[in-house]
Amino acid sequence: MSIILAIESSCDDTSVAICNNGKITSNVIANQTIHQNYGGVVPELASRxxxxNIVPAIHQALQQAGVSKKEIDAVAFTRGPGLLGSLLVGVSFAKSFALALNIPxxxxxxMHAHILAHFIPGDKNPPEFPFLCLTVSGGHTQIVLIKDYFNMEIVGETLDDAAGEAxxxxxxxxxxxxxxxxxxxKHAKVGNSQAFQFAKPQIADLNFSFSGFKTSILYLLRKHVAANPNFVVENLNDICASVQYSIVQILxxxxxxxxxxxxxxQVAxxxxxSxxxxxxxxxxxxxxxxxxxTFIPPFQYCTDNAGMIAIAGYYKFLEKDFVDQSVSPMARMEF
Structure with missing residues (x-):
């Protein structure tokens, strides 16, 4: 029997979840809309x-799960990778919460947690070991061979930019x-995926590269906009469909x-x-x-969320894999 409180704060979403004996009973996500004004995440604003958000998210997660803080057996948290300031908030709160209650x-x-999201109980059975998982986000693009819950090997990864960044x-x-x-x-769903062609990366083995691909998109847009200032508006659906199709094919x-x-x-x-x-x-x-x-996680467990941190924390809890109060966040973290 175990009740795990999990905190995720690696980027711009503050998320808190409760895992009760391997089942996610709450998964609260507080989004940050302030970054819309800047066209991307501003690290300093994210940490503030x-x-x-973190205290209200904690209260809401506990309330939704129907448990009190005194019933929590351990606190799981994202140590990294991510934005250091954002991670610091989650790690500091986790350490204080655990210290106050004298729990592990x-x-x-x-990145482990994204993969282990497949083991959150749901309508479908999880993948069996070994399986392959393509992990794709704004900061990472990896092909991972998973042999056990925490025995994972990156067999291919991006050499520069991630697919999400593209x-x-x-x-x-x-x-x-x-x-x-x-x-x-959204626009790609009603566009022609064959309307435009972009440079295809020629990268050896199982690795990826998207820097040249992004540059080819820039050059194509510059060329057509110079001839027709309304090119993007008039061809938005087709551009989006062509870009999405190309990225998916590369992956x-x-x-x-x-x-x-x-x-x-077995592929996830x-x-x-995702x-x-x-x-x-x-x-x-x-x-x-x-x-x-094939295995595809439910939408609520695709983006950053504490539910995936909770299930990863649950399996670590079973192994009594704990850390002490000297732990600190890591912007870059070995897989």
């Missing part, structure tokens, strides 16, 4: 808003408001190569970009084409 602290790697930067070029990734997905080609190399048929996606409909549809298509058994 975390300070305002559980440190969680943010979506965000494209949205900015198209003058779409922040966050732009979901808006690209899926590498994932297919990895699955073949390791002889694995995770991270914020909410993208194009990526989800492409993965499901391979269920039929390649005989994969």
């Amino acid at each position: 808003v975390h300070q305002k 602290l559980v440190s969680v790697n943010h 979506f965000d930067k494209t949205a900015k070029l198209l003058n779409l408001p922040y966050p732009g990734g979901p808006l690209i997905d 899926m080609n590498k994932l297919e190569t990895a699955a073949l190399r390791f002889g694995i048929k 996606i995770a991270g914020g970009v 909410a993208n409909s194009g990526l989800r549809n492409a993965l499901e298509a391979n269920h039929e084409k390649l005989g994969w058994q």
